[in-house]
């Protein structure tokens with residue numbers, strides 16, 4: 001097995017130490033940081049994402065794989081900077097105002113990072129004003145909103161409206177997800193898309209960067 005395939009397999013197993021060693025080996029063998037990232041680390045995370053969609057693995061496996069991937073990314077970071085590898089894009093991610101649930105949001109963040117999207121994580125209980133501020137500061141192309149409570153899901157619309165008022169609506173794609181929302185609701189609040197799970201969220205986010 002090549003060291004790149006080995007990195008992918010180790011990410012899938014969630015073997016942090018193994019990933020660290022294998023990434024160091026790949027670097028010493030002359031693989032570029034980009035290949036290690038795209039084919040090894042992200043490759044492994046994509047496989048986990050697909051398995052998660054098919055209910056072949058569950059939340060703990062995804063979290064453990066993401067932790068292993070992050071270990072590899074931290075080893076690679078200085079090399080990625082040297083090679084000038086740019087992230088695919090940026091997303092501001094949060095759970096909406098009044099809602100403190102963050103397990104699903106964190107999974108979505110990990111899957112977005114897994115496909116090379118830099119995430120500015122604002123946390124939970126985030127107001128429309130905070131989202132607007134973060135988009136202005138970061139220049140993010142995506143706003144990713146999570147919610148778990150029926151009582152606070154209406155705040156999605158406030159965020160979309162606030163982005164419009166700030167003149168930012170045309171420069172960002174808004175995607176939403178979480179147990180009480182669906183594609184129909186996404187349309188109603190004026191979002192650009194809905195994803196039912198974290199792996200689909202990563203596919204959707206990537207689709208926003210594809211040219212029409």
Ligand code: B1M
Nearest residue numbers: 099100101102103104144145146149150177178179197198
């Ligand atoms: Co709360 N809670 N909770 N809770 N809690 C639910 C959501 C609830 C359904 C339980 C129930 O009554 N059966 C219910 C909501 C009912 C409703 O509104 N219809 C509920 C309630 C009522 C409450 C409190 C009000 C309870 C109280 O205090 N009386 C309170 C609210 C606090 C607040 O937010 N203001 C509360 C508190 C809590 C805890 C703090 C104890 C804890 C949260 C801990 C944390 O997140 N750090 C908690 C938990 C753990 C749950 C349950 C048990 C599990 C949620 C979870 O993490 N699921 C939940 C019941 C349940 O779902 N069975 C419940 C796992 C997670 C991976 O799934 O978040 O759905 P999920 O994310 C998925 C998808 O939805 C999707 O991808 C993820 C993975 O594939 N997804 C996205 C999520 N965000 C996305 C964004 C995307 C795309 C996809 O694009 C941007």
